[in-house]
Amino acid sequence: MKSAVDKQATPLRSKRILLGQFWKHAAGSRHLLLLIISAMLADGLMQAGVVNYLKILIDRLMADPSAFVRQTLPPMAVTGLVAGLLFFPVAYVGHLAFSVLGSRLATTFRMALYRHLQCLSVGFFNRKQSGEIASRLTQDVDNGVQIMVGFITGAAWATGVLLTALVSMIALSWKLTLIFIGLNVVYFTIWNRFRHRIGKTAREVRDQAGEVTACATEDIAAVMVMKTFAREDRFYNRFGTAQDRLYKAQVQAARITHVFGDVLQVIGKFIAPVIILGTGALLVDRDGLSIGSLVAFWSYWGLVQGPLGTLYGAAPGLASCMASMNRITDFFEEMPRPADAPGAIRFHPSEGKLNFQEVEFTYPGDNNRPIFNNLTFEVPARSSLGVVGPSGAGKSTLVQLVLRFYDPQKGCIRMDGMDLREMTQESLRKATGVVLQESLMLSGTLRDNLLLGDERATDAQLWTALEQAGAYDFVRATPEGLDTRVGERGVTLSGGQRQRLCIARVFVKNPPIVIFDEATSALDGTTEALIQDSMQRLLKGRTSMIIAHRLSTIIDCDNILMLKDGKVLGLAPHASLMKTCPEYAELVSKQHLHRAEE
Numbered sequence: 001m002k003s004a005v006d007k008q009a010t011p012l013r014s015k016r017i018l019l020g021q022f023w024k025h026a027a028g029s030r031h032l033l034l035l036i037i038s039a040m041l042a043d044g045l046m047q048a049g050v051v052n053y054l055k056i057l058i059d060r061l062m063a064d065p066s067a068f069v070r071q072t073l074p075p076m077a078v079t080g081l082v083a084g085l086l087f088f089p090v091a092y093v094g095h096l097a098f099s100v101l102g103s104r105l106a107t108t109f110r111m112a113l114y115r116h117l118q119c120l121s122v123g124f125f126n127r128k129q130s131g132e133i134a135s136r137l138t139q140d141v142d143n144g145v146q147i148m149v150g151f152i153t154g155a156a157w158a159t160g161v162l163l164t165a166l167v168s169m170i171a172l173s174w175k176l177t178l179i180f181i182g183l184n185v186v187y188f189t190i191w192n193r194f195r196h197r198i199g200k201t202a203r204e205v206r207d208q209a210g211e212v213t214a215c216a217t218e219d220i221a222a223v224m225v226m227k228t229f230a231r232e233d234r235f236y237n238r239f240g241t242a243q244d245r246l247y248k249a250q251v252q253a254a255r256i257t258h259v260f261g262d263v264l265q266v267i268g269k270f271i272a273p274v275i276i277l278g279t280g281a282l283l284v285d286r287d288g289l290s291i292g293s294l295v296a297f298w299s300y301w302g303l304v305q306g307p308l309g310t311l312y313g314a315a316p317g318l319a320s321c322m323a324s325m326n327r328i329t330d331f332f333e334e335m336p337r338p339a340d341a342p343g344a345i346r347f348h349p350s351e352g353k354l355n356f357q358e359v360e361f362t363y364p365g366d367n368n369r370p371i372f373n374n375l376t377f378e379v380p381a382r383s384s385l386g387v388v389g390p391s392g393a394g395k396s397t398l399v400q401l402v403l404r405f406y407d408p409q410k411g412c413i414r415m416d417g418m419d420l421r422e423m424t425q426e427s428l429r430k431a432t433g434v435v436l437q438e439s440l441m442l443s444g445t446l447r448d449n450l451l452l453g454d455e456r457a458t459d460a461q462l463w464t465a466l467e468q469a470g471a472y473d474f475v476r477a478t479p480e481g482l483d484t485r486v487g488e489r490g491v492t493l494s495g496g497q498r499q500r501l502c503i504a505r506v507f508v509k510n511p512p513i514v515i516f517d518e519a520t521s522a523l524d525g526t527t528e529a530l531i532q533d534s535m536q537r538l539l540k541g542r543t544s545m546i547i548a549h550r551l552s553t554i555i556d557c558d559n560i561l562m563l564k565d566g567k568v569l570g571l572a573p574h575a576s577l578m579k580t581c582p583e584y585a586e587l588v589s590k591q592h593l594h595r596a597e598e
């Protein structure tokens with residue numbers, strides 16, 4: 001199972017590594033972050049400063065109400081108005097910058113991750129479920145980045161409020177401030193006890209949410225299989241199981257988060273008032289504390305509940321954020337394999353000669369057996385090589401190696417005498433055109449799909465390519481021609497039409513080396529004959545490798561390679577291979593027999 005491999009491959013990183021990852025990508029937006037931190041700090045300072053007025057207001061009002069109305073009220077009102085006017089731009093700039101920064105960082109992260117994913121090996125995508133990748137690219141980036149930005153700016157605001165409040169509280173009554181600090185020690189101890197468990201459950205929720213997305217994506221892709229086998233119930237149950245695990249993880253996370261949050265509430269709303277107001281009353285009675293100071297102190301207590309809640313309440317969010325950052329970092333740490341060698345050069349194909357020399361290859365992974373052991377053969381320039389052999393012989397693996405999706409462990413593969421590892425992968429793949437059995441098309445127009453071969457091709461060149469591929473007539477017959485939209489993965493086209501469009505795409509690309517892997521095996525005889533013609537036109541003057549089970553497809557190739565269990569049983573033109581390779585002769589006789597029966 002892919003998901004099992006996935007889980008093992010996700011080590012937990014330290015916070016330092018995860019924050020480093022965040023900081024690295026936040027580099028371009030640090031000035032914005034600084035602006036928000038300053039605005040939030042100023043916001044906090046101003047909010048806390050206002051409470052100071054309460055003490056003056058109450059003490060002076062109680063001492064001499066009419067003097068208060070004449071002397072204190074007017075300047076107080078003016079100061080309040082000015083503070084309000086100043087507060088607006090600070091708050092507005094801070095909040096706007098906060099939203100912009102969140103979206104900007106999510107964009108930076110997502111683009112960087114997308115670019116990195118593009119460089120990863122085919123093996124990586126074989127290992128991971130596509131939904132799992134999509135979930136990290138979308139949900140985890142949003143979750144990780146938004147919470148991190150929220151926490152950093154929230155912490156700045158909280159620090160502003162707390163610092164101002166603390167200084168003012170000490171000035172009002174250092175004895176009450178000591179009680180305030182004592183209550184916070186209790187808060188911190190409780191928070192510390194719950195922190196790890198909250199983190200663990202938040203991580204579990206992120207992982208299970210990823211599983212649900214992965215399961216949904218896979219099921220949607222396999223909708224035809226589900227319907228043909230009438231196994232809707234099985235798919236429903238499988239999705240239900242994943243969803244059930246997510247639900248349980250969410251309930252568990254909610255349980256632990258709310259126990260923690262509500263214990264803090266009990267202290268904040270019931271125990272603290274009794275202690276603070278009780279002690280405050282004692283101090284008013286015995287220590288000369290003014291009523292105004294007590295009310296102002298109590299107001300500060302109310303004011304700091306917000307920032308304290310932000311800091312302590314950040315635990316679950318922060319744990320979820322770290323879980324997401326961990327899942328993103330997991331992908332960032334995947335090394336592009338095989339990577340371009342340092343100093344790799346652009347490959348400029350001349351004739352298109354291809355040769356395998358003493359190639360040894362095993363797919364990466366612990367339990368894979370060797371596919372090739374000492375494989376040597378050559379495809380001379382501008383000649384065609386048919387490859388036949390039983391299923392599992394390693395025919396498609398040859399294609400993966402030529403495209404350098406994998407590197408052989410020993411030996412080397414050369415194109416025009418140059419080791420594939422010495423050239424850039426981009427230039428190698430530009431020199432090679434591939435048509436596979438499953439002809440993949442992207443959603444978009446026919447033109448979009450054909451231009452994958454060469455973005456600069458003109459419409460006239462596209463029509464020529466369609467003609468060469470035998471696809472001209474059916475495209476011409478559509479009302480919108482090149483602008484005809486094809487569904488995702490080309491589902492609105494027939495198999496034969498898709499195949500011819502894929503061949504046309506290679507005509508547009510015009511590479512010196514062409515590979516067909518079972519490109520016609522799924523087609524009926526008439527369509528195959530049609531495609532054979534386009535194939536022959538495409539192969540002319542190019543080096544080619546044609547992999548096929550149907551011998552009729554490869555019988556006219558310049559050479560035929562008979563492969564079995566990764567070994568070359570024979571390599572010669574059809575006529576001589578019939579004489580020198582009994583396995584090939586047997587294959588031919590079986591297929592003739594089969595045809596005779598047909």
Ligand SMILES: Nc1ncnc2c1ncn2[C@@H]1O[C@H](COP(=O)(O)OP(=O)(O)OP(=O)(O)O)[C@@H](O)[C@H]1O
Nearest residue numbers: 126363368371389390391392393394395396397398
């Ligand atoms: N990504 C992979 N990871 C591990 N093993 C693989 C992978 N792809 C293929 N194999 C194994 O390599 C062997 C050769 O596979 P390959 O696809 O090259 O066979 P083939 O000759 O193309 O077969 P067919 O005619 O059925 O297409 C098989 O045993 C297969 O199980």
Ligand SMILES: [Mg+2]
Nearest residue numbers: 395396397518
């Ligand atoms: Mg194959």
